[in-house]
Amino acid sequence: MRMRRKPWARPELAACPYFFDEAVTRRGTWRSLFRKAQPLYLELGMGKGAFIAQAAAAHPEINYMGVDIKSDVIGVARRRVESEFEAVGRTPDNIIMTAFDITRLPTVMDEHDKVDRIYINFCNPWPTGAHHKKRLTHTRQLMNYRNILADGGEIHFKTDDDPLFNSSLRYFAEAGFEVIHMTRDLHANPTADNYVTEHEIMFSEQGIPIKFCIAKMVALPDAPVEAAEAE
């Protein structure tokens, strides 16, 4: 996501009680950072935070953790969190945010940091074959997510990109995830609680249907787990 520099972002995050810097130092302790022990949903690549801010404000019974690699964009997300919670008369007590590179997830989260659900909304499609392993839905990344997903945990995935979506369906099967819900036009077949993201609005306005699926973690397949390098 390209964005003009936000000089205010880092100072605001430094003063934010629910932003946690130096993510690697929190490994194994993420759940203890919440006021209440309750289900934990993780959003990977939250961008400007429209999704997680709306979801967390609407669901005090769930804890939310938002991750992005860019501090400036997390600064924008923090402001969105503040405005969504203000609109419902709550303080943000069921959300935390942090910055790290998701491809290095095992250095930041371990089996003590179990999450019940992962959201991946409009991740970079990395169209070139040599870069497919960087996709946040690639088999290699899914195998990392298995270590932090609770039994029966789910990945909720939205994208505008057909090749990424088609490949992801294969990645899910390779990494032991069963697709239990799927639509190739989410807005024509809406699901409950679809909080629209910035990219979702942009692609919808361009007339591009939004692809969506829910993949549930099940047993690993018998065949060796190795995704193709290129498609």
Ligand SMILES: C[S@@+](CC[C@H](N)C(=O)[O-])C[C@H]1O[C@@H](n2cnc3c(N)ncnc32)[C@H](O)[C@@H]1O
């Ligand atoms: C295309 S934007 C989508 C943002 C938002 N989810 C939405 O739907 O509008 C992808 C976001 O993922 C973040 N991102 C991409 N690769 C990442 C990585 N390896 N680790 C952490 N964040 C990443 C980017 O900084 C960007 O904010």
